[in-house]
Amino acid sequence: MFAYIVRRLLWAVVLLIVLSMVTFGIFYLIPRLGGATPETLATRYVGRAATAETVHLTAERLGFLDPVPVQYWNWLKGIFVGADYDFGAGVEHCPAPCFGYSFITHQPVWPELLDRAPVTISLVIGASIIWLVAGVTIGVISALRRGTLFDRSAMGIALAGVSLPIFFTGLIALAFFSYRLGITSPGGHYVPFSENPAQWAYSLLLPWITLAFLFSAQYARLTRAGMLETMTEDYIRTARAKGLSERRVIVKHALRGALTPVLTIFGLDVGLLLGGAVLTEKTFSLNGLGKYALDGILNNDLPKILGVTLVAGFFVIMANLFVDLLYGVIDPRVRLA
Amino acid sequence: MNHSRSWRARGLAAVGVSAALLLAACGGGGGASSQQGSGSQGAQAAFNAASTSVVNPSDKKGGTLKFANPGDWDTLDPGETYYAWSWNFARNYGRSLMMFKAAPGKEGNQLVPDLAEGPGQASDGAKTWTYKLRQGVKFEDGTEVTSADVKYAVLRSTDKQTFPNGPAYWEAILDLPDGYKGPYKSPNANTDSAIETPDKYTIVFHSKQPFAAFDYLAQQPDTMPVPKDKDTGAKYRNSVVSSGPYKFADVQPGKSFNLIRNDQWDPATDPNRKALPDRMEVALNVNPDDVDNRILSGDLDVDVSAVGVQPAAQSRVLQDPNLKANADNPLGTRLNYTSIIPTVPPLDKIDCRKAIMYAMDQTGYQAAYGGPFAGGDLATTILPPNIPGYQAFDLFPNGQDHKGDLDAAKKSLEACGQPNGFETNIGYRAERPKEKATAEAFQQAVGRVGIKLTLKPYPQGDYFAQYCGLPPYVVKNKLGLCLNSWGADWPDGFGFLSQIVDSRVIRETGGSSNMSVRIPEVDQMLDKALTELNTDKRNQMWGEIDKRVMEEAVIYPGVYSKTLLLRSKNATNIMVTDAFGEYDYLGMGAQK
């Protein structure tokens, strides 16, 4: 077991390196297929009054004139030993782990990642708890009351939840609950937990609920399907034959079986979202990793993009590992010897 | 059985969604107005009142102004920033030699001395300019501002490796030593040929060519003083030292920053600023649709980027009389136009170009850009009406309904030897739906007289460098028309015209915004204007240049751009300044 985990972690490191290489490659090599040169790449980072000389100087400053493998090596080295950054009037040392400096804002990327990660984590953890509880509860009730009005309307609303994009439901939610009724916080008022827990929860309430609405739909349907399946299993009949109350049969026996796929998907969903719930963060103006990635992409800011890609990759890889291990815990038949 | 159930579920979902939409749509208006506090004084101001007058005038000090930016500053460093709204806002934390007055409408176009005591004194045929600084102006740390600080600020802005984003006027105009790379890389160079500081309060500029409109150069934020010992180069943007009435606090790059009062600012040295609010809070990277809703509900005061109301809220604002009365529709300092390129036959013949001028349906141009409110006003000149030097004329009348004069167009076609029309291509930036819609409008309109246009989209990143702005490419690919747009760096003829009508800015290697104007007479007129020291006479000359260029039919002026802006419930002294075509961010106050 221990050896298994160590092997997986080593493999994770390899994966992350490959991920960074691919990102690097996409950024630098793909434009070359369209005939771009280091100079033309640099035109994105200069103002509208830039002369050819300015472009050349910028290309030089950003390291575009070095061969791509050399640039990659410099970046990778920085993660382990740190790097130096020339900001014109002087040189600054960026300690390890150094993920480089933003091409646009001249700020080191790693502290910004650390600063924005708690926002995304807060958003995802809160929403995930809500959608798991709500989705599973609704799914169980729907399964037990199959075909009734409750079931049909629940699945209908679930369909809406899955189909409607978050930037639509989010804006409508803001318009109605925040501005019309004034009961939830308007966008962009995030306060860190350490500063004021009550305000933190208040500022995240609407994003939590909106994001949870999107996901709980999927989980309700999943749980419902799982329940419908497990309720036909033989061991349910055995449980009833033992004289167990119906509630115990449903919760301890049927739900237990139905939850297995739900929990594995839950782990993967949370892992994916931790890498940046881009649309939700953009809609509610939350400064998390997703928004950071979006800003990086819109501005062709490679260090930012690399930073978030690696963080997201890390979360996804860890989530996969966690889910694989979890599977052994929750399903005894799959346990590793 | 199963099919009907899921269809019923879908029906339910659709009903639910429509209900939610209806709810939200009805939501905004009522809720917003019910949240109005002790705001307005009696009569509510009318739609677009702030373009010509001050709305909610007040001299009350105190309160907090809340700004939001749907994106981010390019940089807060006054030596490098290049957005109009950033220049507008920078006057709060820095004092440049000259400054646009904080006043509504045309008065906002006036240059007043800020750091300087008076306007620049010209000598040596408008090649040397001398400014005298006010005394007793202090940085936020208490040290006095001297002419050396202004010289340093200007010189550092010429280092294009450290500051690639800013305007490039000083490098082009000042007589700097050869190979000068800025104070970081050429610390020991003697720059007196460009800027001299004979004493603590005097600064002298030497330019290579006569430049009569020098005061406009002196209002740029890169003349805001920077203390050398606190200069951190590319990182200065996060720790700008203020010389104005407010200084930075809580700077969180990419997220937000605040401005609080600079206790070292002495109102006695500053007759131009009222400095009413106690505090300004600025949030960055906010969702633009949410910004509109927050302004309407009173949670925010200003969209600092002045990008205008998003389409989602636009129809709501325009249709609700209450909301509309609280909105303004200022003219920007931007012309959306199309270059008619004479290097592409048969457009080398002026009559063929005139045919296009007559045949185009200008209302279609306006509709493509968003209509009369969000798009702009129909243009007949290159200079928009709020630029000094603007003269109203219309050389190619296109009918009462402005949908084109087809008879005149057909006559022009005959005159240029193409009675049945001709074929050519029209280029535009693929990522801009408005430009695409305009190109389609062109295609439809001029098709009526037999001119066949083929749409050619290009990526906006390389549009000027590789495609429409690269003369050989244009000829080879028969790009007779190219969509274009120009906003002046500052509202005067030079700022507006020089980059788009001077043939000498056209490079065979590409990159220029001027795609079509190659008139030697115009080049001479431009040079002459720069030697005319009398402002009124000079402005007159810009107007003549405008007309001369229009006579050649190489520019189709589409619309003078306008934006729809929302007034804050909390702010006082809301006014549009013609200098930027936005709300004036210097004069605003706050009620609470």
Add this chain to the structure above:
Amino acid sequence: MTTSALRDLVIRHPGQGDEQPFLEVVDLHVHFPTDDGLVKSVDGLSFALDRGRTLGIVGESGSGKSVTSLAIMGLHTRPASEQSRPGAQLSGEIYLDGDELLGKTPEYVRSLRGKRMAMIFQDPLSAMNPYYTVGHQIIEAYRVHNPVNNKVARKHAIEMLGRVGIPEPSRRIDAYPHQFSGGMRQRAMIAMALSCDPDLLIADEPTTALDVTVQAQILDLIRDLQREFNSSVVLITHDLGVVAELADDVLVMYAGRAMEYGSAEQLFNRPAHPYTWGLLGSMPRFDRTRSERLLAITGSPPSLINVPSGCPFHPRCAYSARNGGLSEEIRPELVPVEPGHIVACHLSQTDREQIWEHEIAPKL
């Protein structure tokens, strides 16, 4: 048929009638309304079982054996939560130790399940919850009916596991069902069923999924436990060999009805119903010459929605023609053959004996 009439029929020897049978099923009907029609899984079934005896219920798939046992356990009543569709329709009477069950509330019957009557199923792997240890499930079964703490219940569970012959029960109690072999698993299921010492054990095809050698062990176990606990056992199977091994009484079912009922001795030595003859004939036996074909029963089991009129077996019966159309029109009543042995068939006694002696018995 009334209770007393039934009782009169099945009395086998004098004195037997004084004691009340432990389990009595009288005229049980279990119908399922479906989209295709009304499925009559059990259609007028009656039988009785004394305390301490084993009843084997035999029949093909779809004969209604399992449905009957589920009806006794009260497992056809849907829980209150599943109201949206109509469920099974039950009528008739079921007496457990004199207590009529079909008229009671579901809650009441639930309190009896596991405590006075228990059931074990065919496939122990799917019948046990794979996510919980065997011990957990046995403890759960015990604690539902006995308010004790976990420690006491665990000790009892270990004891039960030992009783059913599982080695190292204190270690195996924490194992999961999939970690047991097939035979051990079935033993564990039996331990779970018997943990509350029920008076009635229903075993639904308990050995069908097991190897033959293990089969014998399980059957022995059931027999031993029955003697030890003095419980009644209903053994449902399609395998006559199992019936021969274990059952005191045998009930043969077809199309949801009783065809023949009697003691094992009576049924194997003097079977009265053509269907029983067919079942006996289709058993492979070593002492028969291999060249002779097995006496398979022609045709296939009938649809339970459209049960054949009259005697449900008549389309497949080789002798229905002898009844002159009776078999096609009139449903045969249960009539006595000898004391304690009843059959539902239109054949006259003489015909029956004659056919048995001359045509069937020689071939078995």
